[in-house]
Amino acid sequence: MADSTLYRELLSFLSGRARTDEPMKKHTSWRIGGPADIFVEPGNRQELRLIVSYARNRGIPLTVIGAGSNLLVSDSGIRGIVVKVGDGLARIYIDGDVVSAEAGAKLGRVAAAAKDAGLGGFEFSAGIPGTIGGAVVMNAGANGSSVGVLAQRILILSLEGDFSYKSKKDMNFGYRSSVIQTEPAIVVEVAFACYPREKEMIDKEMAGYLARRKASQPICCPNAGSVFKNPPGESAGRLIEAAGLKGMRIGDAQISTLHANFIINLGSATARDALKLIDRARDTVYSRFGVELQPEVKFTGHN
Ligand SMILES: Cc1cc2nc3c(=O)[nH]c(=O)nc-3n(C[C@H](O)[C@H](O)[C@H](O)COP(=O)(O)OP(=O)(O)OC[C@H]3O[C@@H](n4cnc5c(N)ncnc54)[C@H](O)[C@@H]3O)c2cc1C
Structure with missing residues (x-):
């Protein structure tokens, strides 16, 4: 729960672009994530600097995000201030x-x-x-x-x-x-x-890349792109598929049937569901092939 004095102080120099208890699922491509205590979108770099100094002087944790397309935010959300560097x-x-x-x-x-x-x-x-x-x-x-x-x-x-x-x-x-x-x-x-x-x-080169992407990646459902980095000389998706995990589902999170390195949100997946699948994929690939997959997605938020 946000501190209301803090919120009012921030609002006074941010001309309205601050919100309390903002659901982070609105700001992640996975559509997953609990509330941020305070969520701010600076309108320019001076405002950004003010927010950073404000947080530092008061010892408030600060989390920076962009479009949230590589982020898994926990179900209990993020304490302190989340700064979205976006349209401003x-x-x-x-x-x-x-x-x-x-x-x-x-x-x-x-x-x-x-x-x-x-x-x-x-x-x-x-x-x-x-x-x-x-x-x-x-x-x-x-x-x-x-x-x-x-x-x-x-x-x-x-x-x-x-x-x-x-x-x-x-x-x-x-x-x-x-x-x-x-x-x-x-x-x-x-x-x-x-x-x-x-x-x-x-144009021609980009159209070719886009067509390939559309054919090989799930566009049906919210996701965060590749969940794991490719190990040297290998493909994380191939290993997860070879481990028999394609299509595996926990809650509303599912390992894509199209590309096994993508986890899709079928509707109301939680961070917990996604994390359980991530752990399952990592453990199974390790026990089958001895390869330790490293996550590409970034985890943030309170447990
Ligand atoms: C469908 C899909 C396909 C994708 N395909 C690819 C792909 O082909 N290749 C690829 O590399 N990635 C891919 N991604 C992942 C993602 O698009 C990239 O990682 C992207 O660059 C993340 O940008 P973002 O603004 O969404 O960052 P966010 O997800 O918001 O943040 C990512 C990290 O950067 C930090 N961050 C963000 N902005 C700032 C800032 N201004 N200053 C300091 N730290 C900051 C955050 O704290 C976080 O640690 C894909 C994602 C999706 C959903």
Whole structure:
């Protein structure tokens, strides 16, 4: 339950974009997650900084999310303040071959803006949901490339409330990983190095990726994309399928019959249901094949 004094104080400098006891299932692609004590959507980077300083000065836990497309939020929700970096920080600028985007801009919008300017680089991302902030933290990728390949200069806000820049090297991008996963900070804006390319070529390549995605991934039901990372030289989906788990259901959570590395929400799945399936898949794959699957999705919230 949110502290009402805290909430009123936050409202006073956030012109209305704060809510209490906000169901997180409204903010995750899995449509799973209990209430956030206080949920705020900053309208610009100054507001973001104010929230960060406010939380720090009062010792209030702060959780940052983007579009929630890689998140499993617990059924009892999140204590403290949840900051959604979204539409309030979503500007996109293009200068020559460099595409810059604020962290709340959707990856798909940034790819479309690059294409419209005749700039290639983002083709790989066709169909990956989420924001630029989430994409950089996760080093989102597909089709042999990833956001970290293009990202050059990243403006971050530390949890102490200071802005600074990181270079590609500082970010230590790896397979679905970046330094922000081990040294938490908030991604505010990113500059991407693109290159001139004909729009028709970009369109054609992206359409091909989208068609492949539609044929191989469940679009019927809420999900969070791949649940596990692919082990080196292997496919997590193939291992889960070979372990005989395709279609397995716990409550309203089900291992997709189309792609075994996806867990779909059939209607009212809980985080508990999804976690039980995740554990089952991990344990069974380990006992059958000796491979330890590592989750790609991020867990957050109170147990
Ligand atoms: C149908 C579907 C298909 C998908 N396909 C792919 C795919 O092909 N490749 C792939 O890589 N991923 C894929 N994903 C996963 C997801 O789209 C990516 O991980 C995406 O980049 C997450 O972005 P987000 O804004 O939703 O982040 P969120 O899920 O909101 O957050 C992810 C992590 O980033 C942190 N975070 C978010 N924004 C910020 C910020 N501004 N500053 C600091 N930390 C932040 C959060 O705390 C969290 O730890 C898929 C998901 C779905 C639902």
